[in-house]
Amino acid sequence: MVTGSVMAGAFFGNLADTMKENREYLKAKQGMLQDYMLKAGFEERAKLKEARAERAKLLNQATDLGLTEEASAILYSTGQLQSTVSYLKKIEESEDPDKKINKTGLTRFSEVLVESVPEEKLGAAMKYAFSLGAAEDPSSDKLVEAIHATSLDEYDEAISAFMKTPQTTSAVAPNISVFDINKRALIDYDPADIKAARELIDANLKTQLETTTNPNTGQLQYTNPDAAGEILNNAVDFYISEMSEPLKSRSGAEVIKDIFNRVDTLTEDPQLSLRQIAENFKTFEILPLQGPMPLSPDTTEETIINEEIEI
Numbered sequence: 203m204v205t206g207s208v209m210a211g212a213f214f215g216n217l218a219d220t221m222k223e224n225r226e227y228l229k230a231k232q233g234m235l236q237d238y239m240l241k242a243g244f245e246e247r248a249k250l251k252e253a254r255a256e257r258a259k260l261l262n263q264a265t266d267l268g269l270t271e272e273a274s275a276i277l278y279s280t281g282q283l284q285s286t287v288s289y290l291k292k293i294e295e296s297e298d299p300d301k302k303i304n305k306t307g308l309t310r311f312s313e314v315l316v317e318s319v320p321e322e323k324l325g326a327a328m329k330y331a332f333s334l335g336a337a338e339d340p341s342s343d344k345l346v347e348a349i350h351a352t353s354l355d356e357y358d359e360a361i362s363a364f365m366k367t368p369q370t371t372s373a374v375a376p377n378i379s380v381f382d383i384n385k386r387a388l389i390d391y392d393p394a395d396i397k398a399a400r401e402l403i404d405a406n407l408k409t410q411l412e413t414t415t416n417p418n419t420g421q422l423q424y425t426n427p428d429a430a431g432e433i434l435n436n437a438v439d440f441y442i443s444e445m446s447e448p449l450k451s452r453s454g455a456e457v458i459k460d461i462f463n464r465v466d467t468l469t470e471d472p473q474l475s476l477r478q479i480a481e482n483f484k485t486f487e488i489l490p491l492q493g494p495m496p497l498s499p500d501t502t503e504e505t506i507i508n509e510e511i512e513i
Contacts, residue, residue, distance in 0.1 A: 224353075224354055227354070228351065228353070228354050228357055231357060232348065232349050232351070232357070235348055235349055257278070257331070260278070260283060260284060260287060261274050261275075261278065261283075261331060261332065263287050263291070264277070264283055264286070264287050267287065267290045267291070267294070267303065267308070268290075268303065268305055268308040268309070268312075269286075269308060269311075269312055270312040270316070271328070271332070272312070272315075272316045272324060272327075272328065273311070273312035273315045273316060274331065275324075275327040275328045275330070275331035275332060276315050276316070276319055276324065276327045276378060277315070277381075278327070278330070278331040279326075279327040279330050279331060279375045279376050279378055280378050280379070280380050280381060281380070282380060282381060282383065286383065286385075286388075289385050289388070290303055290308075290388065293388075293389050300390070300392040300393070300394070301389060301390075301392070302389065302390045303388065303389060303390070304387070304388055304389050304390045304391075307387050307388050307389070307390075307446060307448070308388055310387075310448055311383075311387060311388060311448040311449075314448045314449055315381070315448070315449070318381075318449065319378060323376045323377070323378055326374075326375075326376035327375075327376050327378065330374065330375050330376060344360045344361070347360040348360035348361050381449055382449055382450060382451045383448070383449065383451065384445075384446075384447055384448055384449065384450055384451040384452070385451075386445055386446075386451075387445070387446045387447060387448045388448075391442065391445075395454075396438070396442065399438065399441050399454060399458070400434070400438050402458055403434065403437045403438060403441065403458055403461060404434055406458065406461070406462045406465075407430065407433065407434055407437065407465065408422050408424070410462070410465050410466055410469050411424060411425075411426075411430045411433065411465075411469065411476060412424065412425035412426060412430075412476065413425060426476050426477070429475075429476035429477045429479070429480045430476060430480075432480035432481075433465070433476065433479060433480045436480065436483075436484050436485070436486070437461050437465070437486070439484070440457075440461060440484075440485050440486065441454070441457050441458065441461065443485075444457045444460070445457060461486065464485075464486030464487070464488070465479075465486055467486075467488060468483055468486060468488070
């Protein structure tokens, strides 16, 4: 009997020690978990909140400047919104009176951006840019349960459920290619820039179109000033149009060289007069003609017949 009592006492004593060890072990694990939530979980939420605030601020700046929400979302998803907003704010704050944001150009820029993105990707971009994501992670409830568990079994059950619960994530950026943004199209044209471009284009055309030397000034002048003047005006219009394309970034030199090459190709065609070039090739683009080319004023059917006879 004595021996039995001793054995029972030892058993309950060991059990008490084991339970004490378990409680201390559970307390230690709960303390570690609480530290994790405070240091990692809450810090992560603080960073996420800060990031959301910065994103919201950037998107608000974009729309305040004149970009649409859709265009802002698209640019945010490609990582180009920050640089675009910074550029526009720099123009807005410029003291140069000739440097102003082109509101019409910005509207067209927004429209072209939206039109270039498939509807499903536009929706994904909107969700990615404007969604605030989950305010709280549902699986974190299991961490709270683990902290307040009264036994190792409850703790293990809560932790196991936490590990199996999918973590809530924010929207994923859609796969949209980076755009070739022509920032020049977003600001008003400086009249001085257009004047300089016109002078360069005019100088190039004088090497391609028919010219004579003015006996009074000694300078080159167009032999057919009316047609040449129209071609010059067409060239300047083409230059402005190309430089205003929202998603085609080109330098002025590239566009002027393009004009030179196009005009050169047209003037090499013996069947085209300057008048025909001026009237039928506003953008100097060589396209298959539908029907016969209209005769120039100085060309008659008799002239064409005579030329064919000589050939």
